Amino acid sequence: MNPILIVDDDADFRESLSWLLESAGYDSRGYDSAEAFLNAYQGEPACLLLDVRMTGMSGLELQRQLIAKAYQIPVILITGHGDVPMAVAAMKNQAFDFISKPFDDESLLAIIAKAVEEIPRRFERQSDLLEANRHWQALSRREQEVAHLVAGGASNKGLAETLGISVKTVEIHRSRVMKKMQAGNLAELIQKINLMSDDA
Amino acid sequence: MDSLEPASNLLEYNEARYRILAEQSGVMITLHRPGDWAYSAVNPAVEQLTGYRADELLGLPAYELFHPEDAWAMQHKLIPAIKKHGTRTFRYRSRNRQGEYRWVESTHRSIRDEQSGELKEIIAVTREVQQEVEAEQALQRLAAVVEASADLVLLCDEQLQVLDLNRAARQALGRSESGAEPQERFSLRDYLSTESVQKIRTIALQVARQKGRWKGAIRLDFPGRKEGFWQLEQLISTHTEPVYGLYSLIIRDRTEEQAVQQALQDKQQQLAHSERLMSLGEMASGLAHEINQPLASLLNYARGGLRKLKQAETISPDKLTQLLSAMEKQAERAAAIVRQLRSMVKKTPLRPELIDLEQSLREAVNFVEQELEQQSVNIRWDKPQGKAQVMADKVQLQQVWVNLLINALEAMAQSGDRSGNNNAQREINISIQALNKAETHSQDWQVDIVDQGGGISAEEMTHIFEPYYSSKSSGMGLGLSISRSIVESLGGGIDVDSDGQSYSCFRIRLAASR
Numbered sequence: 001m002n003p004i005l006i007v008d009d010d011a012d013f014r015e016s017l018s019w020l021l022e023s024a025g026y027d028s029r030g031y032d033s034a035e036a037f038l039n040a041y042q043g044e045p046a047c048l049l050l051d052v053r054m055t056g057m058s059g060l061e062l063q064r065q066l067i068a069k070a071y072q073i074p075v076i077l078i079t080g081h082g083d084v085p086m087a088v089a090a091m092k093n094q095a096f097d098f099i100s101k102p103f104d105d106e107s108l109l110a111i112i113a114k115a116v117e118e119i120p121r122r123f124e125r126q127s128d129l130l131e132a133n134r135h136w137q138a139l140s141r142r143e144q145e146v147a148h149l150v151a152g153g154a155s156n157k158g159l160a161e162t163l164g165i166s167v168k169t170v171e172i173h174r175s176r177v178m179k180k181m182q183a184g185n186l187a188e189l190i191q192k193i194n195l196m197s198d199d200a
Numbered sequence: 201m202d203s204l205e206p207a208s209n210l211l212e213y214n215e216a217r218y219r220i221l222a223e224q225s226g227v228m229i230t231l232h233r234p235g236d237w238a239y240s241a242v243n244p245a246v247e248q249l250t251g252y253r254a255d256e257l258l259g260l261p262a263y264e265l266f267h268p269e270d271a272w273a274m275q276h277k278l279i280p281a282i283k284k285h286g287t288r289t290f291r292y293r294s295r296n297r298q299g300e301y302r303w304v305e306s307t308h309r310s311i312r313d314e315q316s317g318e319l320k321e322i323i324a325v326t327r328e329v330q331q332e333v334e335a336e337q338a339l340q341r342l343a344a345v346v347e348a349s350a351d352l353v354l355l356c357d358e359q360l361q362v363l364d365l366n367r368a369a370r371q372a373l374g375r376s377e378s379g380a381e382p383q384e385r386f387s388l389r390d391y392l393s394t395e396s397v398q399k400i401r402t403i404a405l406q407v408a409r410q411k412g413r414w415k416g417a418i419r420l421d422f423p424g425r426k427e428g429f430w431q432l433e434q435l436i437s438t439h440t441e442p443v444y445g446l447y448s449l450i451i452r453d454r455t456e457e458q459a460v461q462q463a464l465q466d467k468q469q470q471l472a473h474s475e476r477l478m479s480l481g482e483m484a485s486g487l488a489h490e491i492n493q494p495l496a497s498l499l500n501y502a503r504g505g506l507r508k509l510k511q512a513e514t515i516s517p518d519k520l521t522q523l524l525s526a527m528e529k530q531a532e533r534a535a536a537i538v539r540q541l542r543s544m545v546k547k548t549p550l551r552p553e554l555i556d557l558e559q560s561l562r563e564a565v566n567f568v569e570q571e572l573e574q575q576s577v578n579i580r581w582d583k584p585q586g587k588a589q590v591m592a593d594k595v596q597l598q599q600v601w602v603n604l605l606i607n608a609l610e611a612m613a614q615s616g617d618r619s620g621n622n623n624a625q626r627e628i629n630i631s632i633q634a635l636n637k638a639e640t641h642s643q644d645w646q647v648d649i650v651d652q653g654g655g656i657s658a659e660e661m662t663h664i665f666e667p668y669y670s671s672k673s674s675g676m677g678l679g680l681s682i683s684r685s686i687v688e689s690l691g692g693g694i695d696v697d698s699d700g701q702s703y704s705c706f707r708i709r710l711a712a713s714r
Contacts, residue, residue, distance in 0.1 A: 010493055012530060016500035019523070023504035023511075053489075080489055102496045105503040 002119050003027040004112060007037045007062065008051040008078070017049065024109050026116075034062035041071075043130070045123040047096075047115045048075045052086050060086075063093040070133060072126035074115040078103075125195075132192040135181045146173040147181070151193045228326040230262075234319045237262045237279070249304070249328055251297025262324075267293035267301045282308045283319060291329060303333040352430075352451035355438070358405065360388040360397065363446065372425065372453075388449075393421035400449075404435040408447055412437045420451065429458040487537070494533035501527045554713060555597060557588040557632055557645055564601030565630075571609050575626075582631035588645045590710045592690050600683045604649045604706050607679065611653025611704060626652050635709065643712040644692075650705040656698040664696055 004026045008014050014030035021028045031037040034057035037048075052059035059077055066073065074096035079086050087098045096118070097111045139147060142163075149159050156174065160167045183189035222229050222243045228250070231241040239257045247253055250265070266274055270292035281288045287309045293301040306326040313320050346353050352369040356362050362385070365375070373391055389397050399418045407414035418432040434450040505523055508515055515523070558581075565572070565579055572579065590597075608628050628651050635644040656664065665684045687694045692710040 010497075012497045012526075012533070013493060013500075016497035016504070016526065016530070019526070020500040020504035020507070023507040080492075102492055102499060105500070105507070 001025075001027055002045045002047065002116060003029050004047050004049060004116075005037065005041070005073075006030045006049045007032075007034060007054075007059070008049075009033060009054045009056075010051075013051075020105060020108075021112075024112075026112070033057065034059065034065075037062065038065060041073075043069070043071050043073075043126065045119050046073055047112060047119065048073050049078060049112075050075055051078045052083070052090065053080055060089055060093060063090065063095065067094060070126065070129050072122040072129070074118050074122060076111055076115060128192075129195055132181070132196055135192075136196060138180050139177060143173055143177050143180070146170065147177045147189065147193065150174060150177065150186070151190045226327075228324075230257075230324045230326065232262055232322040232324060234322060237322070240321065249296070249326065250294070265295045267295070269293070278308070282310050282322060286310050291333070294326075302328055303330045305329045350453070351433075352449075352453075354388065354449045354451070356388055356447050356449055358445050358447070360400070362386055362388055369451070372422070372430075372451075374425070391422050391425065393423050396420045400432060400435070404432060405447070408435045408437045428453055428455040430454070490537050491534055494530040494537070498527055498530040498534070501530065551593055552591045553594060554589055555592050555594060557590060557647065557710075558583055560594070560597055561601055561630055561632070561647070564598050564605060567598070567602050568605045568609065571606070572628075575609060575613055577609060577612060578627045580627045580629045582629065582633070584632050584634055584645075588632050588634070589713050590645060590690070591713045592710070596686050597690075600686050600708070601649075603679045603683050604708075607706075608649060608651035608653065608704070611651050615652075615654035628652075634712070644709050645712050647708045647710070648705055649708075650703055652703055655700045655702055656696065656704050657700045661696055661698065665694070 004021050006014050006017055006028055008017070008030070009032055011030075011032065014032070018028040018030060031040065034050075034054060038057075050059045050062060063075055063077075066075070075090075075094075077087070077090040077095050077098040079090065079098055079100045083100065087100070090098050096115050099108055099111060136144070136147075145163070146159065149162065154162065156167050156170045159170045159174075163170070177183075178189060181189055181192055183192060225243060226245055226248070228245045228248075229243040230239055230246065232238065233240050238259050238261045240259075242254050242257050244254065246257060250257070263271055263275065274290070274292060278288055278290050287307065289305060289307045291303060291305045294304050295301050304326050306324045308322055308324045310319055311321045311323060312318060347366045349366055350368055352372055353366040354362050354369050355364040365373070370376070375386075392400075396418070400420075404414040404416065404418060414435040415433065420430040420432055422428075422430060431452050431454045432449060433452050434448075436448045436450075438446045438448055501523055505515065505520075571577075605628065612626055612628075628649065631648045631650075633646050633648075635646050637644060665680050684694050687708055687710070690710055692708060694709075695707045696704065697707065698704040
């Protein structure tokens, strides 16, 4: 079972929440600040319960850091009562959902259940994405350029003209791209590049 | 022997002496022909004064050297006067050989034939007065500046007897306007309050006597004179011979600065007051968050426990002890916050005082003036005859008005947004009216605050005074509940009425006080 990770600077609240989650059959782990969480988290499958209002790094900032690292962990934000602007900002930061405090346990558990359901799909995508990113970083700048043009549907001949190089050279670049990106065919390459551009 | 010399010799002798006098004199002596005023004889001093040699001047009409501005007066006034009276002194500008005009002063005398009385010659004695004239002009310019100054400038002696004063001072003191006439002597003490005189003598005069000058600010009262804020700012000892012990007083009208200063102070006071009003709202919001934390934790524990029991799981006594301790701790935490709040409230005791309802409402309106202007909302007043007074804490009561006014404004802004008709002239109606209660022979005041917002539905009206009930996206939902507890603590009541679409009326009743 994937754990529920709780980031809240109120220790009592963390503890009570983990008791509630335990009663519903979830494992949970608490962190007292966004910084502490970022130091510990390595991208493993989990669900995150995040308080927006914290001393130090805010929940919204933590969300942005997760996006920058391409982590796909579903984030449920806990906002204060009537804090609509904050909730809107959280949703724009690709939050899975938000719930305002004080909350009803049924609603929280329903949201968590949905998020947990999402975990396998999200983390498959995350590993694909991280792998594609890693491969992409291994490409030279010219190879990245060629990859983009190929994915955009350019022929070898067209590429040679656009880049002002020989068709032969284009072919060499192209085969290196396919190999480094571990793409068996053009369709796979396009899929990988689209995955990365979706995330950005 | 001298005494035996013939008369002709004596005449010659005297003539020679006069010649020496005329030739050696630094003063220019000239003879002029009547008619064209041409030089007929000149002494050597002319060369020094005019730069012209004697032979250059002889036969030249003197008019040609006069400044054009003076020539007319010479011709039309001076010459006829000389002809008539025989002698005249006149100041004018005369051109020297370098082409410069210099101020000179001439005394003219007519010489007539003893028998016929016919005008034979005119003799002129002329000296240069350039420096004198320049000094006088400088003095006049200075005097004009002092005279025209907006500051009150007075020349006084130690007893504050006024010797001279400028126009501003004459106006301020209501003395006769004509500056040309010599002023009747009077004392500044007749115009000033005793306190002001005392301050001038003990502070400013003391310093000026020792150091020659005092600078500062002494507020002066001119009882019975024009209202204003007058300040003595300088007192300068003027050691001008032949009179010593005279002082120049410079008094400035600071009425406008004072008004600005006062406005600034009022604004600051208003700001401090508004901060106090604000902090109540902020406190409520902060407090809500603080209490929410332990309550949310408490709920989590209780619900988690219930969930376990429902799932027919057993909870070990150890675990149960742990759970109940945790719950106790959270309840304690909430209680501590409430205690803390109570002690905070105690620190600011209420100060019930007699309050004029209209004034209290007007102050609250001032407080939301900017919002009113932004939304171009007018306030329409319906006021009772006479004063409507109640006993209340001033800040608390204003908290209620500000709250209701802000709600009214927000309701109107929202309905304006909805209808897209934000420009129409809209009003908030504030009415104060007396309610006579026959059974107790007492009187209440009723304040209605009516907005032209979108109204409140019947369903909403039943909840509107409940804490945390809010129709706004931002806001704690505490404003009306706080308002109600304030009004009720004053023994009054608050109600709402609305048609659910075009208006809301908040009605506050307060016991009258006389």
